[in-house]
């Protein structure tokens with residue numbers, strides 16, 4: 091899909107360039123014979139976390155083919171790009187969250203922000219879904235939904251609206267801000283993680299690569315399936331604390 095061309099066109103040459111850069115860093119360090127720091131060795135790499143379920147476990151609502159590409163190609167490419175971009179820099183060895191926050195809003199780090207934020211957003215998205223999802227929240231989260239939205243149906247409507255109306259690629263979110271639940275949408279790789287006042291609770295990926303194989307251009311049908319069958323309210327409740 092064209093909207094993710096940057097990550098899809100990570101070529102063997104790009105991967106090899108990253109490997110060569112990493113080898114050059116470690117090679118220089120070992121050749122010097124001097125002690126090396128974690129930053130120069132890049133010992134702490136950003137990793138592609140395992141999916142919290144099997145690739146086919148969200149079917150028929152999201153197919154194994156979609157997950158295979160979305161996780162195995164797109165998400166992995168964001169991880170590989172992030173590692174390649176931080177290798178040898180002052181951010182080598184930093185946590186993913188720190189990389190996202192350090193690159194946010196910096197024009198000279200736009201590529202790094204886009205890739206690292208997409209790593210974080212996707213890891214959060216996988217956890218926002220569950221083969222046993224759907225239904226509605228309970229306990230404290232449900233009480234807050236009722237006080238902040240009126241009822242659960244209204245929250246669902248707001249989330250669906252945010253997901254469907256996000257123009258182009260992006261994300262729909264449930265966040266906690268100022269003690270209240272809010273529904274938001276962000277474009278491209280933008281994420282509430284970079285706003286200290288906001289605590290992300292769950293997200294829905296509305297990039298075309300999230301649904302085009304299964305739903306073609308019918309984003310509303312994908313969003314409905316996610317909200318009816320897959321959304322993980324237990325994850326949102328855990329994030330709420």
Ligand SMILES: [Fe+2]
Pocket residue numbers: 160164212295297299300
């Ligand atoms: Fe995605």
